[in-house]
Amino acid sequence: MTYVDGFVLVVPKKNVNAYKKMAELGKKIWMKHGALQYFECVGDDLNPNMGGMKFMPFPKLTKAKPTETVFFSFIIFKSRAHRDAVNKKVMSDSSMNDPTNGGKKMPFDMKRMSYGGFKTLVQK
Numbered sequence: 001m002t003y004v005d006g007f008v009l010v011v012p013k014k015n016v017n018a019y020k021k022m023a024e025l026g027k028k029i030w031m032k033h034g035a036l037q038y039f040e041c042v043g044d045d046l047n048p049n050m051g052g053m054k055f056m057p058f059p060k061l062t063k064a065k066p067t068e069t070v071f072f073s074f075i076i077f078k079s080r081a082h083r084d085a086v087n088k089k090v091m092s093d094s095s096m097n098d099p100t101n102g103g104k105k106m107p108f109d110m111k112r113m114s115y116g117g118f119k120t121l122v123q124k
């Protein structure tokens with residue numbers, strides 16, 4: 001079974017293009033060092049109705065303002081050991097010294113980002 005690093009973060013809508021640029025660089029670096037897959041997913045249907053079932057919508061969970069959107073992002077690895085090895089290489093990659101294109105401010109508030117590693121329980 002694979003191992004997944006998952007992220008949920010809030011990005012001001014005006015910064016989505018800047019975030020996309022940063023995410024493209026992230027994808028390039030993680031894939032270069034061995035990640036199996038890399039996904040950056042921007043919110044589209046964040047208040048879905050699934051047959052009347054009630055869920056905590058992502059905007060409420062993340063306290064996103066109307067001027068913000070939610071990203072659900074994840075990177076897939078072979079195993080936790082593989083994740084640890086890849087992330088070690090990524091963090092020492094010289095490209096990581098400038099992940100925001102020219103030293104600009106991050107296009108989102110890092111304090112509002114959630115991150116964790118997940119063991120895959122069910123997989124196709």
